[in-house]
Amino acid sequence: MTEKADVVVIGGGFMGAASAFFLRQRARSVILLERGLIGQQASGVNFGNVRRQGRYLPQLPLANRSRAIWSRLTELIGTDCEFLATGHLRICYRREDVGELEAYATHAREYGLDLELLTQRALIARYPYLGPEIVAASLSPQDGHANPRLAAPAFGRAARSAGAQIHENTEVVGVTRSGEDFLIESADGRRFSAPTLLITAGAWATQLSAQLGETAPLVVRGPQMGVTEPVPYRVEPVVGVMTNDPREVIYLRQVTRGNIVFGGGGRGPADATARRAYVLPGNILNQFRQLGRLVPDIRRLNLIRVWSGIESYLPDDCPIMGESPTVPGLYYAFGFCGHGFQLGPGVGETMAELIDTGTTEIDLAPYRIERFAEAAPIALPEVELSE
């Protein structure tokens, strides 16, 4: 028997779970298919940064839309996912980089994001735990952080309560189009069909899109995360380094429970097929050094765990989002290049709006899948220049 709905969503990460939820809000019937459990991949293991500043400027309208939803989570899905608008501090170590912070702040204002520039003196007064090498910072007061382990599953539960059919442990192996409908088959032989298909399968998305004749140069990597033992809550904002030296990249946040979560440095290898991402021991030791520069007292703590996750990247550091140019009824939202957690709720709302109304206020032109066919290939940087 074939299970039918208005929309089938493949991939229950943050993007898929949020899309299913917002599609239900628009009274569309939805089937969400997830290979494992909702939010178990990148969406459940990321750093938890709900950061707008530092993003590619044209992405700010989408990030702003998402940020507005982050404040309404309790009302929408019944839990705040531990979201805290603690502020996000982007610091730099060199006088010559201050100009870049200033320029970004000027442009960001045009997109409705107000940033506050802080001199070294102001920083020391406000955040006495910061290291002496820091010369300036940009504060985004309304950014913050949340618990990634809770967010996508919470959207999944809310979508289910709102009537979405959510099938976990359901791996899609076949996608075809027949007549007006997409036919979707799972590894265990179940069938689903819908006139609209949304692929939100993260690092695995092109395996599905390729079956419908479209692909993109997706590369998978594993950002490197770690966490300390808990200590009294003191570091409110998320703190990240702006630098052109990849070895200097580090970012951290403290959860109210007290543990300090951090990430940064080179991206580790990830294997999408084996579903494994590796943390490189050498990278951990470099992170230690960088953490000590950012917050010197952290040297007195212990690391208790490291982890990574499988994230997909595209050469221009922007995702693929929108409708397929060749297959009617086919939509994509994947390849979030290490920045997708903050965007999750906004992507869900935008994709639901696009599918429901055929249009959206968000400019998706930079995220067209066909852009790679047009452009010469660009090498993917092996490093992370921001969180």
Add this chain to the structure above:
Amino acid sequence: MTAPRIIVVGAGPAGIRAAQTLVEAGVRPVVIDEGEASGGQIYRRQPNGFKRDFRQLYGTEHRRARDLHETFDALREKMDYRPRTLAWNLSEGALHIVHNGISNAVPFDGMILATGATDRLLPVRGWTTPGVYSLGASQIALKAQACAIGRRVVFIGTGPLLYLVATQYLKAGAEVAAVLDTSAFGHRLAALPLLLARPDALAKGLALIAQLRLAGITMLTGIRPIAIEAGADRNVARVHVRDARGRDRNFMCDAVAMGYHLRPETQLADLARCDFSFDPATHLWSPMTDAMGRTSVRGIYVAGDGVKISGADAAEIAGRLAAHAAIADLHSAHPAGRGAEGSVKKLLTSHRRMDRFRRGLAKGFPWPAHLAEALPDDTILCRCESVTVGSLRMAATALGAPEVNRAKAFVRVGMGRCQGRFCGPASAEILAAVLGKSTDGVGRLRGQAPVKPLPIATVPEDAS
């Protein structure tokens, strides 16, 4: 042909015998141990300046202790021994170790993990009260530092170590308020045929119980722990249990030693991505091996209590076997590599006998899964992250966690300093009970580096 690079992690009975066997085959092993000195848990050496003799320290095992210590000391020139060094991570072909705050990578062709065991704990109301120690810790205090954890101590839990440590405390002059065992006398009877595989060890165990009885110590079997209660000074003051006949019993004390036998330290095997299997007799996960100690990953061997809790004598045999396997696999050209068949055969035979005894212990002192399942909601389960039993149940019911890693993601149980090594066994039982699944059906906590907490101040070797 050059000898393979082989690392032995752990200088307890298993690691020492492995190192010795490797040296005999012309290999110069790197031996890593985080302890101050070699000897491992049972044959732990006392700090410099302490003057207890072998008999005083190791009782009936003093000859073995002396033999192992002397063997290891005689090997010193023939191996690269690194004490006070923690193996904290593993990457492709290299072990990452840290000593005095400096980390470096040691490449290897083969590695024998002889990492021993730690206490297996079962939470109870009040178990985080000051004055409550794990059984192993109470013994370490005595063995290493000649300190008792209190003047009047209650021993609670199950397993042979419960009686051993109680006897050691008695000898050291502490008052043993009671020995409270969750397993029943009937369990011991049922285990007898298996325990008879080692009449010597069985006799030693019975002698311990006789000594305690002679000293008039209260010993209860088949008890159910209810609570550990604090006094006005907030230190532990009382242990409340229900005895086999359902009567409430209270024991006044100023310290509690608690342990439910032991669990293997398997983090490195996990980081090496060895396949694990669940043992229904003990409800423990451990790396799968062949009779020699080969894991599913080429070049990685495991031996001793770091795989299965079989005790020190079995650990010595397993250490030798794993070394023979490593030599056969990686250094077969060496003369000692051949010609070892005879001794390997003998070792295998005695190891099988030891394993029978191990199963006997598991049967005689069973892990009380039913008690874990029945813990009240307000009991602290994960002490590192202060997660209660009720939160874990909520992760399964309200949030739909079908297995332990998902539950960890939702409510942090097993996410703290110990990485679930101490709360993991009880968590699995609680989750399984709520979900109506078998214990292995709720899975196994995935391990991550570091093996134990690593100071952020650690620097790489080349940067120092």
